[in-house]
Amino acid sequence: AQSVTQLGSHVSVSEGALVLLRCNYSSSVPPYLFWYVQYPNQGLQLLLKYTTGATLVKGINGFEAEFKKSETSFHLTKPSAHMSDAAEYFCAVGSGGYQKVTFGIGTKLQVIP
Amino acid sequence: DAGVIQSPRHEVTEMGQEVTLRCKPISGHNSLFWYRQTMMRGLELLIYFNNNVPIDDSGMPEDRFSAKMPNASFSTLKIQPSEPRDSAVYFCASSPVDGYTFGSGTRLTVV
Numbered sequence: 323a324q325s326v327t328q329l330g331s332h333v334s335v336s337e338g339a340l341v342l343l344r345c346n347y348s349s350s351v352p353p354y355l356f357w358y359v360q361y362p363n364q365g366l367q368l369l370l371k372y373t374t375g376a377t378l379v380k381g382i383n384g385f386e387a388e389f390k391k392s393e394t395s396f397h398l399t400k401p402s403a404h405m406s407d408a409a410e411y412f413c414a415v416g417s418g419g420y421q422k423v424t425f426g427i428g429t430k431l432q433v434i435p
Numbered sequence: 436d437a438g439v440i441q442s443p444r445h446e447v448t449e450m451g452q453e454v455t456l457r458c459k460p461i462s463g464h465n466s467l468f469w470y471r472q473t474m475m476r477g478l479e480l481l482i483y484f485n486n487n488v489p490i491d492d493s494g495m496p497e498d499r500f501s502a503k504m505p506n507a508s509f510s511t512l513k514i515q516p517s518e519p520r521d522s523a524v525y526f527c528a529s530s531p532v533d534g535y536t537f538g539s540g541t542r543l544t545v546v
Contacts, residue, residue: 356534365439365526365537412478422468422491423535425478 324349324415326426334432341385341400343429345413348394355396356414356423357387366412372396383407408433439538441527447544453515456541459508460529468535469502469512470526478526484510517545 329344347353354373358366370381377389383406387398396413410430416423440459448454460467468483482492484504492502499518504510514521524542528535 354534358535358537365539366528366535368534368536371534422480422483424480427477 324353324417324424326413326415326424328413328426328429330429331427332430332432334434335403336434337405338402341398341403341407341431343398343411343413343431345387345396345398345426346394347396347413347415349415349417351417354416354423355387355389356416357381357385357396357398358412358414358425359383360410360412360428362409369398369411403431403433405433405435407431439527439529439536441525441538441541443541444539445542445544447546448517450518450545451516452545453513454517454521454543454545456512456525456527456543458510458512458527458538460510460527461536462508464529464531464536465507466530467504467510468528468530469510470528472524472526472540473522481512514543517543519545521545 325348327346335341356371357369359369360366369385370379372379372389380386385400387396389396410428412428413426414423442457466485469481471479481494482502483490487504500514502512522545524540526537526540528537
């Protein structure tokens with residue numbers, strides 16, 4: 323069984339400020355972890371993923387996430403928010419292969435000028 | 436690579452009518468997933484296929500929903516008869532092994 327908890331359905335940050343979106347997971351097997359971004363009226367786009375190896379993962383648009391097994395977390399960060407980062411972000415957990423991926427409820431990021 | 440292609444982008448239909456949503460996955464991706472997204476329930480996995488074979492359809496809400504994948508390049512999700520509560524955005528995604536690629540979705544409105 324696997325599940326994802328995203329803390330905070332809405333997050334607001336000022337332009338230029340640190341972005342931190344929280345994700346905790348539960349998985350009975352070593353997890354594959356993902357962050358997706360969804361812009362209005364669009365599909366979900368893969369930001370980054372952790373499968374094995376290095377626990378700090380860098381993705382597109384300056385985002386990165388760190389897999390912390392002891393904390394069962396995979397928080398998404400970006401040092402400086404840009405207006406174009408305003409979107410909804412989904413954390414997801416899977417177990418590799420063709421197994422299904424379970425998504426969190428999503429966090430809407432608002433960037434204030 | 437054109438990505439995952441879904442059609443139509445928007446569909447408005449009357450209650451009781453049959454609705455068919457279509458998906459063309461990325462060539463070479465051996466898994467295909469159908470999701471439904473609503474404000475209330477977020478992203479729900481309806482069904483997924485591996486190598487054209489349905490693996491898990493436990494997310495299909497009712498017998499009114501059915502999905503097929505006759506070949507590696509095409510899948511359909513059918514709702515018959517449609518109801519207003521089926522209104523949602525339906526996404527198709529395909530995957531090689533470690534990460535989905537989503538289509539742009541079909542926004543279904545049942546009136």
